[in-house]
Amino acid sequence: MANNLLAGKKGIIFGALNEDSIAWKIAEKAYEQGAKFVLTNAPVAMRMGAINNLAEKTESIVVPADATNMDDLNQLFEKAEEHLGGKLDFVLHSIGMSVNVRKGKHYTELNYDWLEKGWDVSAVSFHRVMQVAWKREAMNDWGSILALTYIAAQRTFPDYNDMADNKAYLESIARSFGYHWGVRNKVRVNTISQSPTPTTAGSGVKGFGGFINYAEKMSPLGNATADDCADYAITLFSDLSRKVTMQNLFHDGGFSNTGVSNEIIERFEDE
């Protein structure tokens, strides 16, 4: 289904860790649609090596960068512009990590050092990436910057823990920085609020199995997969969505607007 929607477009894709990663699927589809890009991930994530296979497959290069480190980010943008031969048309931020979630710390007992680390990685890094791009004037007019988020930013999902707060912050950054990008460069900034998806980050959330099955039954169209998400991301990088900005876009098979589904009700009828 390649229509060359991204022909001639250049970008940076953060967050492809393995084949399950949402960023991995987006990279594959962006390549199919004619985009050229640089792949990046935290230096520790490079050890797994899988990203090199993706680079080969998509004729891209890999530049390691910790998204919380401004020097790394500056070098990344410099190398990307050099390699791609000019400014960028799209940036994907597909990064998330909570130390409290990883270590099973309950929300009522958060460790604040861990909270700060997770907040920096998951939310502030989006500002960092945009600030670097902004100062370098790295984006072409009508470019598109995108991050991934989850509905726990609006509604409580107890085991999502401090990631809920990180996502609320991330979405706010998209609006706040999106204003400035729009005015100066006609660049759009959005977040996709994606269904629960079986990836390394997703599966790390306590009770993920129940969580994803419940969402499936609550969504008239069923959960959106990582592949579905990649299709949606392509439209947001393409010229077909040029006036969509500062939005949190639910991509969840209808979950966010469903009060209850018949399938869920049926399970409680005999109680």
Ligand SMILES: NC(=O)c1ccc[n+]([C@@H]2O[C@H](COP(=O)([O-])OP(=O)(O)OC[C@H]3O[C@@H](n4cnc5c(N)ncnc54)[C@H](O)[C@@H]3O)[C@@H](O)[C@H]2O)c1
């Ligand atoms: N999986 C889900 O259920 C789900 C649902 C909604 C939103 N999301 C969001 O989608 C995005 C991608 O996650 P995923 O589900 O594909 O999982 P994933 O584990 O494949 O991707 C997370 C990525 O973040 C990277 N990362 C962590 N720390 C970093 C740092 N300091 N610098 C640079 N990169 C760093 C990891 O290396 C990894 O590639 C995240 O923002 C996540 O919160 C996921």
